Ligand SMILES: O=C(CO)[C@@H](O)[C@H](O)[C@H](O)[C@H](O)COP(=O)(O)O
């Protein structure tokens with residue numbers, strides 16, 4: 001049994017190592033994209049199923065509350081949290097509509113959709129990405145090796161080099177944390193020299 005336990009940890013580490021070899025510059029690019037969207041008064045919508053629903057909620061909470069810095073909240077909503085909304089859309093229409101309908105209703109052009117699916121084949125995720133693109137959102141996919149179709153319909157795709165759902169999720173949550181950290185640093189770092197910061201950040205509302 002211990003051998004299996006050690007192997008699970010080693011696999012998780014090795015998937016993360018492979019992922020970061022290929023994705024560091026994309027993470028930097030997407031961090032800037034998200035920071036620019038917040039600067040423009042836009043928000044992030046996140047969604048996923050099962051463990052990825054928890055990842056979406058977890059990442060939204062880091063933005064709305066704080067990650068490492070004491071700073072104003074940044075607008076992010078997880079679309080997998082409201083039981084009344086989720087059950088009524090599923091009951092009256094279809095489970096595959098739960099995120100698409102919320103994206104259509106709650107977003108505005110320029111917002112960012114972070115869609116999380118390890119398989120890349122969950123219908124509710126694919127439909128929501130289609131709606132997000134039609135509405136003029138920038139779409140970011142978090143997926144795994146089997147998620148080609150999902151990755152190719154999204155503007156930016158983080159493809160974790162594994163087809164094992166838990167191992168993929170373990171990289172996704174690290175990715176979410178690192179994006180939060182980078183966005184905080186871009187928006188709230190103290191300027192090194194005295195003088196005004198490059199952009200003014202007023203999220204105090
Ligand atoms: O957390 C896990 C597995 O680690 C599960 O709950 C998993 O998220 C569920 O099976 C999801 O329905 C999988 O959906 P997806 O990632 O393929 O879109």
Ligand SMILES: [Zn+2]
Nearest residue numbers: 050051166169
């Ligand atoms: Zn899980």
